[in-house]
Amino acid sequence: xxxxxxxxxxxxxxxxxxxxxxxxxxxxxxxxxxxxxxxxxxxxxxxxxxxxxxxxxxxxxxxxxxxxxxxxxxxxxxxxxxxxxxxxxxxxxxxxxxxxxxxxxxxxxxxxxxxxxxxxxxxxxxxxxxxxxxxxxxxxxxxxxxxxxxxxxxxxxxxxxxxxxxxxxxxxxxxxxxxxxxxxxxxxxxxxxxxxxxxxxxxxxxxxxxxxxxxxxxxxxxxxxxxxxxxxxxxxxxxxxxxxxxxxxxxxxxxxxxxxxxxxxxxxxxxxxxxxxxxxxxxxxxxxxxxxxxxxxxxxxxxxxxxxxxxxxxxxxxxxxxxxxxxxxxxxxxxxxxxxxxxxxx
Amino acid sequence: xxxxxxxxxxxxxxxxxxxxxxxxxxxxxxxxxxxxxxxxxxxxxxxxxxxxxxxxxxxxxxxxxxxxxxxxxxxxxxxxxxxxxxxxxxxxxxxxxxxxxxxxxxxxxxxxxxxxxxxxxxxxxxxxxxxxxxxxxxxxxxxxxxxxxxxxxxxxxxxxxxxxxxxxxxxxxxxxxxxxxxxxxxxxxxxxxxxxxxxxxxxxxxxxxxxxxxxxxxxxxxxxxxxxxxxxxxxxxxxxxxxxxxxxxxxxxxxxxxxxxxxxxxxxxxxxxxxxxxxxxxxxxxxxxxxxxxx
Numbered sequence: 001x002x003x004x005x006x007x008x009x010x011x012x013x014x015x016x017x018x019x020x021x022x023x024x025x026x027x028x029x030x031x032x033x034x035x036x037x038x039x040x041x042x043x044x045x046x047x048x049x050x051x052x053x054x055x056x057x058x059x060x061x062x063x064x065x066x067x068x069x070x071x072x073x074x075x076x077x078x079x080x081x082x083x084x085x086x087x088x089x090x091x092x093x094x095x096x097x098x099x100x101x102x103x104x105x106x107x108x109x110x111x112x113x114x115x116x117x118x119x120x121x122x123x124x125x126x127x128x129x130x131x132x133x134x135x136x137x138x139x140x141x142x143x144x145x146x147x148x149x150x151x152x153x154x155x156x157x158x159x160x161x162x163x164x165x166x167x168x169x170x171x172x173x174x175x176x177x178x179x180x181x182x183x184x185x186x187x188x189x190x191x192x193x194x195x196x197x198x199x200x201x202x203x204x205x206x207x208x209x210x211x212x213x214x215x216x217x218x219x220x221x222x223x224x225x226x227x228x229x230x231x232x233x234x235x236x237x238x239x240x241x242x243x244x245x246x247x248x249x250x251x252x253x254x255x256x257x258x259x260x261x262x263x264x265x266x267x268x269x270x271x272x273x274x275x276x277x278x279x280x281x282x283x284x285x286x287x288x289x290x291x292x293x294x295x296x297x298x299x300x301x302x303x304x305x306x307x308x309x310x311x312x313x314x315x316x317x318x319x320x321x322x323x324x325x326x327x328x329x330x331x332x333x334x335x336x337x338x339x340x341x342x343x344x345x346x
Numbered sequence: 347x348x349x350x351x352x353x354x355x356x357x358x359x360x361x362x363x364x365x366x367x368x369x370x371x372x373x374x375x376x377x378x379x380x381x382x383x384x385x386x387x388x389x390x391x392x393x394x395x396x397x398x399x400x401x402x403x404x405x406x407x408x409x410x411x412x413x414x415x416x417x418x419x420x421x422x423x424x425x426x427x428x429x430x431x432x433x434x435x436x437x438x439x440x441x442x443x444x445x446x447x448x449x450x451x452x453x454x455x456x457x458x459x460x461x462x463x464x465x466x467x468x469x470x471x472x473x474x475x476x477x478x479x480x481x482x483x484x485x486x487x488x489x490x491x492x493x494x495x496x497x498x499x500x501x502x503x504x505x506x507x508x509x510x511x512x513x514x515x516x517x518x519x520x521x522x523x524x525x526x527x528x529x530x531x532x533x534x535x536x537x538x539x540x541x542x543x544x545x546x547x548x549x550x551x552x553x554x555x556x557x558x559x560x561x562x563x564x565x566x567x568x569x570x571x572x573x574x575x576x577x578x579x580x581x582x583x584x585x586x587x588x589x590x591x592x593x594x595x596x597x598x599x600x601x602x603x604x605x606x607x608x609x610x611x612x613x614x615x616x617x618x619x620x621x622x623x624x625x626x627x628x629x630x631x632x633x634x635x636x637x638x639x640x641x
Contacts, residue, residue, distance in 0.1 A: 058451040062450075078479075
């Protein structure tokens, strides 16, 4: 998903963690209780039934959406019991044998699993170093363009790839970088023939990050551009009066002003460190082979759906989900701490 | 966001800086446009042209629509395009219906159970359902080989919901109070006040949903046994990024070259997005930033 996605929900997730922190000292207290809210103005609150009746139209309007979440998300959440079963499809969850933590033990000693972990961490690190700063640089460039029409035009162009599917993006990259592709054609015209980028295990990490930059970099500038437009003009003016050139204004005014956004996005990116995407890797795993191309999500797919090892695949998926929640939670904590220092106001 | 002239303090950039900026912008735009352009050019080139240029074309000698004609004469690709179009239209409508309803309720202050319901929804973002458990749910619901399997598991997107809720919350409470005094019920307020004011966000969220439905391909692989039901994305994967590579071009002179046909498929999968994009583009910043930042 996009960085925007993370920002939008980040604040909500952040609030969730805040209410949890404030909510109670006990470990298992629910995120928000109906109990603690004191009635406003000293008047007793109307009874539950009354309030339910009063809001029945609104709740009815929300019902289809809620039903979706209950069925497909919470229903699937229960499906995770598979991770503790030796699941056999035609016996179903009730009929299959319980195996406790056996799948998790197998995971610990499975070299294929650790290979997937290694590839995932490698690509996530590459994404962090090369994808994360790219939209910021592009946003600074776009923001420095004075002409409105020109800036809008460039924005329209760079946003577009975000809306193309990974299938199309991978096809485009094959056309440009593949064996019979454009770049190879040029190289052989120059006498430097046959540099294989597609299907080359060594080039896989840089390739997938380049694809991500091509697809999402422009779109990810939206949030930085919004932040840049909020920067106080008077500070620029003051800096310029003090004799600061363009670079110094960027360094001493622009970057400090948008630091909260940068820190927030960075923290969120760290929180989703293992979530590097599925479709992009699913489409290209075959061309480089699992040794370099397998990441955690494709590992889940190929163990579960190709090999029929559903229980084990569910265990790996659950592991990834749990680590993801822990990372997001830790990242929220960090954001909170930074917030107290005035970087991010809670 | 909109300034057409530089403020006085900014000073004129030096020629070197201006050239550097122009070069940087040109490179960025070219990097985005170039791959799309060669795909379009290759799809429109004659087979001889494609072979002569070594598998890709920068400018066709003469424009030929043979590749498009070949894949649009009623084969699997025509069918896949229809499937994708149908799934996109129906799915987007259903998604908007559910998202608007839920977002509206969650945007109203002090709805009974509003807070826990919001947390219930947001939690699913924190802990998305795994691939295998979701598969079980979809199978349990009997959605195998049904187009509903491409729609129902993705009916409401948390991000879109949050964007929409944020937008609804930014509507002044006075307007809603005024409508209530005039005798409008909750549904009346939604229909007469909230929706007309929310065209921008509905357009943007609708586009997000439509693009997601149009681009969906993986679900058809795991949920469909019947390949005739595949949407365009899945077919595209099969023909372009799956087995058949772009590498070898046969020497024989057919009416169409494999490269042109493949690139024509890519173009057909891309075209609808490129077509609606300019009309909705102006809403992006307004719809997304106001929604996401306020949420």
